Amino acid sequence: MGTEFNNDTIEKAYARWAPIYDLVFGALFERARRAAAEAVNRVGGRVLEVGVGTGISLPDYGRVTRVVGVDLSEPMLRKAQEKIRDLHLTNVEGLSVMDAERMAFPDSSFDVIVAQLVVTTVPDPEATLDEFVRVLKPGGEIVLVSRVGADKGPRRVVEQWLTPITRFLGWRLEFPWGRYERWVERSGSVRVVERRAMPPFGHFSLIRFAKTKAAVAQPDRLEAQAAG
Numbered sequence: 419m420g421t422e423f424n425n426d427t428i429e430k431a432y433a434r435w436a437p438i439y440d441l442v443f444g445a446l447f448e449r450a451r452r453a454a455a456e457a458v459n460r461v462g463g464r465v466l467e468v469g470v471g472t473g474i475s476l477p478d479y480g481r482v483t484r485v486v487g488v489d490l491s492e493p494m495l496r497k498a499q500e501k502i503r504d505l506h507l508t509n510v511e512g513l514s515v516m517d518a519e520r521m522a523f524p525d526s527s528f529d530v531i532v533a534q535l536v537v538t539t540v541p542d543p544e545a546t547l548d549e550f551v552r553v554l555k556p557g558g559e560i561v562l563v564s565r566v567g568a569d570k571g572p573r574r575v576v577e578q579w580l581t582p583i584t585r586f587l588g589w590r591l592e593f594p595w596g597r598y599e600r601w602v603e604r605s606g607s608v609r610v611v612e613r614r615a616m617p618p619f620g621h622f623s624l625i626r627f628a629k630t631k632a633a634v635a636q637p638d639r640l641e642a643q644a645a646g
């Protein structure tokens with residue numbers, strides 16, 4: 419069993435999951451998905467769903483939204499395309515195969531970035547979150563549903579121990595809240611709006627970040643401006 423966490427592993431994992439994904443993960447995350455869709459619909463406008471997968475959430479986005487979906491996995495996207503066709507989802511602008519870490523959208527393209535059960539599947543979560551911020555308009559929101567692992571204690575040890583197995587399945591178990599805190603601090607252009615525990619077992623969370631309206635000036639740049 420390979421233990422590497424990279425896009426190749428992920429593509430293979432989700433090619434296996436695509437035919438049965440909705441059956442296995444549909445009901446399990448229904449409440450979390452509904453909460454995420456409510457958050458997205460409150461903002462409305464142009465929405466990017468990253469890791470849209472089989473498009474399981476697409477029917478939940480209201481007519482106040484125009485949705486673009488991206489995913490690394492073509493077999494998952496084919497399922498999403500079927501849903502768009504069968505359910506006549508006219509608010510979905512399009513789906514593309516794309517890597518969440520390097521997206522082909524200009525800066526500030528979307529009012530909302532939503533990613534459900536995705537941050538713990540990408541090789542470099544912090545770089546991927548940076549990319550979300552880049553394509554998000556100032557004042558826009560990032561809406562995540564994600565597993566939040568333990569920061570310490572026996573649960574963290576178990577999560578680290580099980581990670582080689584869950585990598586094969588397509589996600590990592592260990593992802594403590596502290597990583598988000600450090601990312602927010604480093605980013606300087608987002609703040610946490612909400613963190614709400616979600617089933618199953620309260621191990622998942624709905625997490626919302628807002629992008630600040632004005633870019634945060636770096637102290638060295640301020641000094642240079644003052645001197646100039």
Ligand SMILES: C[S@@+](CC[C@H](N)C(=O)[O-])C[C@H]1O[C@@H](n2cnc3c(N)ncnc32)[C@H](O)[C@@H]1O
Nearest residue numbers: 432469470471489490491494517518534535539
């Ligand atoms: C656990 S599934 C979640 C699917 C869907 N968002 C949901 O709520 O059920 C993770 C999805 O993220 C996609 N994914 C993983 N890494 C990715 C990346 N680097 N870029 C784009 N999509 C990625 C996978 O292909 C898969 O469809």
